[in-house]
Amino acid sequence: MSEDLGHGTVMTFGTSGWSVNIVDVGDVGWERETVDSTHLGTSDWKTYLFSRLRDGGSPTMTVQHDPSNLPPISTTAETITITLFDSNTIAFSGGLSSYKISVASETLTTAQVTLKVSGAVTGVGT
Numbered sequence: 001m002s003e004d005l006g007h008g009t010v011m012t013f014g015t016s017g018w019s020v021n022i023v024d025v026g027d028v029g030w031e032r033e034t035v036d037s038t039h040l041g042t043s044d045w046k047t048y049l050f051s052r053l054r055d056g057g058s059p060t061m062t063v064q065h066d067p068s069n070l071p072p073i074s075t076t077a078e079t080i081t082i083t084l085f086d087s088n089t090i091a092f093s094g095g096l097s098s099y100k101i102s103v104a105s106e107t108l109t110t111a112q113v114t115l116k117v118s119g120a121v122t123g124v125g126t
Contacts, residue, residue: 008084010082010083011080011081012081013078015072015078018071020063022061022082023062024061028059029121030055030056030057033050035050035051056092056120062112063110065111071099077094077119080095090122090123092121093117093119094117098112098114
């Protein structure tokens with residue numbers, strides 16, 4: 001992993017030990033489903049019920065690609081920790097669902113990474 005580029009934000013997989021510099025972090029957080037509870041007796045505005053279960057979703061990010069440090073492809077979830085430039089962390093159990101390399105002239109080779117969160121996300125105000 002190149003240590004002299006970027007601003008110090010990295011992602012590390014706990015079991016496999018894969019670590020990579022992050023160029024751009026997409027949406028990391030959670031959401032919950034809503035169910036339309038509007039009925040024929042409802043007037044003026046729609047109403048909704050909110051699920052008690054939260055979903056960590058599928059965060060995406062751009063990372064620096066290193067052909068000598070390829071990502072893990074595993075059938076089991078592992079702890080993924082994103083350490084931000086200010087040493088704060090975001091952590092969750094999950095896995096890699098997509099890794100797509102982008103090559104451009106005279107720039108860093110990067111990859112678009114998509115993760116799938118399985119369980120709770122910590123460090124994002126949950």
